[in-house]
Every structure is written in C-alpha cells, then in structure tokens.
Amino acid sequence: MRANKLPTEEIKRDPAAFADRVTADGRFGRTAETGRYRLIINRACPWAHRVVMTRRLMGLEGAVSLAVTDPVQEIIEGDPHWVFSERTGSPGGRDPVLGIHALREAYLARAPAYDGGVSVPGLVDVPSGHLVSNDFDQISVDMATEWGDLTREGAPELYPEDLREEIDAVSAEVYRDLNNGVYRSGFAPDQRRYDRAVTAVFARLDALENRLTDRRYLVGDHVTLADLRLWATLARFDAVYHGHFKCNRRKLVEYPALWAYARDLFQTPGFGDTTEFEHIRVHYYRVHTAINPSGVVAIGPDPGAWLTPHGREALGGSPFGKGTPPGPVPAVERVPPLEAQDRAAGGTWDAPVG
Structure with missing residues (x-):
C-alpha cells in the first residue's frame, strides 16, 4: 500500500513473499x-x-x-x-x-x-x-x-506445546479484530467499512478486558507468543491508533485491566526496552500522508505513565515461568530512555508518580 494514497478497497495483507525457515x-x-x-x-x-x-x-x-x-x-x-x-x-x-x-x-x-x-x-x-x-x-x-x-540458558517457553492450540486460537482472534483491525479502520475506504472494522476493534478490546481482569497473561501463567502479539498493538494504541487511525471510542488507559496488563509487560525486560515511541509516532504521522497530509507529528501521550505501578503481581504467575529474565540490552541496540524520547518529541518530562 502506498503511503500517500488511500486504498479503494478494504486493506488486505498478502502472504509473506519469502518464508524460508x-x-x-x-x-x-x-x-x-x-x-x-x-x-x-x-x-x-x-x-x-x-x-x-x-x-x-x-x-x-x-x-x-x-x-x-x-x-x-x-x-x-x-x-x-x-x-x-x-x-x-x-x-x-x-x-x-x-x-x-x-x-x-x-x-x-x-x-x-x-x-x-x-x-x-x-x-x-x-x-x-x-x-x-x-x-x-x-x-x-x-x-x-x-x-x-x-538460545540463552533460562529462556522462557514462549510457545509451549501443551498451550499451542490455545495460543493460536487467541492470537487468530486478536489478529483479525485488533492487530489488523486498527489498519482496516485507519485505511477504510468508506464509512460502512470503517464502522465494521472499528466496531470489531473495540469488541475485541472489551473481550480482552474481561479475559485479563482475573488472569495475568493471555494464555497460561507466564508470557507466551500470544502476549507478544497483543502487546505490540497495545503499545501503539494511544500513541497512534486512537487518533491517527480513528480508533477513538476509548483509549487504552480507559481499560483498567488492559492498561495494567500493558504496563506490567512494558516493565518486563524484552518489552519496554525494545520500544521507541518517538519512532512510532514519527513513522505513522509522517508516512501516512493520505490520512495526515500535513505530516505534523502528535506530541503525546505522556510516556511516563508506562512506568507507574500496575499491581498485576497479585494475580499470580511470573513473566518467564521456570526461566529467567534476559540480560542487559546490548549497548548498540539500546533505545533512548522514556525521558529522552519525551523531550525529543517536545514534551516536558515529569517523573511518574508511583
């Protein structure tokens, strides 16, 4: 899809062109x-x-x-x-x-x-x-x-055999309605298809809110690929999907369980330390000129909120199951700390209140 031209049909993703294993x-x-x-x-x-x-x-x-x-x-x-x-x-x-x-x-x-x-x-x-x-x-x-x-010693089981069927089933629903649904909303060629796509986005978020109210992770008692697949979309939701893609019925921060779940994972090694909000906002707002012709990049939201306490430990489970956390991010791969990302965006950093 060209960045400067809206599609005339609903967005459809082609299979991977190359898929050697x-x-x-x-x-x-x-x-x-x-x-x-x-x-x-x-x-x-x-x-x-x-x-x-x-x-x-x-x-x-x-x-x-x-x-x-x-x-x-x-x-x-x-x-x-x-x-x-x-x-x-x-x-x-x-x-x-x-x-x-x-x-x-x-x-x-x-x-x-x-x-x-x-x-x-x-x-x-x-x-x-x-x-x-x-x-x-x-x-x-x-x-x-x-x-x-x-792989490292202590690496978690992200795709355990006994949970694969459930991981795949949950992931398929999340992909259809949310991961790809935000794009179907943002690039909808007409009102009817936008309405259909955005309704599915929030129906899935509502269902996930219910699912995660009394369980710490999507499937099982530790992080799996299902969580990675969901979290990549949640991390971008308020920053770009809510406004830029017109998914604005509610913000992620208005979902108590989902927002706490998202913060829990952000504060887990492997999630927040691989996330660069500055790149996210600059890419979406600058590249998609068909839906943001000015190229003006939105400033928010305040990234400090990702560091506030989440309280999810009370639900049990642990991020890595029987495994251990990964070591420090290699120096050449480190993303700027949230304070630096916020200042680069023109924000005024305030330390999060815990």
Missing part, C-alpha cells in the same frame, strides 16, 4: 548459525516488534545481528521503502554489514524479478545478502522453538 537441524534447508543472519527491522512496525521481542527474550542477540531502518520511509520509484540512515546508525545511509541502502535490495538479491511489496521484518542471509524470510509470525515461532543451543 531456519532451524537448528537445518531440516528445511537453512541452519541456525551464529553470525549467519541479520534481522532488519523498524522500531515503529508492530509486526517487526514481535520478532525483536522474541529475539531478546530468547537471548539471540549474539547469534542474529540487528539493523534498524529509518522511521520515515523513502519514496523510491513511486513506492515507500525501508531505508538505512545516519539517524539509525548507518554511516552514509548504508547498512554497515550488508552494504545496502534499502531493504528491497535484499529482496532483489534473492529474486531479481521480484516486483511485490517490501516489508519489515526481513531476515537476511549475510554471506549472500539474500532475503531469507519476511514472515514475521514464522520467524518468531522458529526463534522461540527451533534455534536450539543458540
């Missing part, structure tokens, strides 16, 4: 190896964020390097593309490992005749420069279950 035993043709792959993401994208959280929770930072594209896409031959820039640590606007300016170059290295869309995340084979996969769900599942000894 990477596993410890290489049974699908690609073997998990330290240093072999580079993960290309954008901090604004919720689909990429899922993979970044999975990689961090599983301790794969040393095995799979990370490259971050600029929050504002560059128009190349009439289409928006994810590009590298000085702002995100790429000298001369080229990724220092792959040597490319735009992610599409990895797509074309894999398939020179490819003329489809380019999306993040992209898992790239470093030696060849070829795109391996842009299938965000499968990359997450495989990193959570198939990377063997490359």
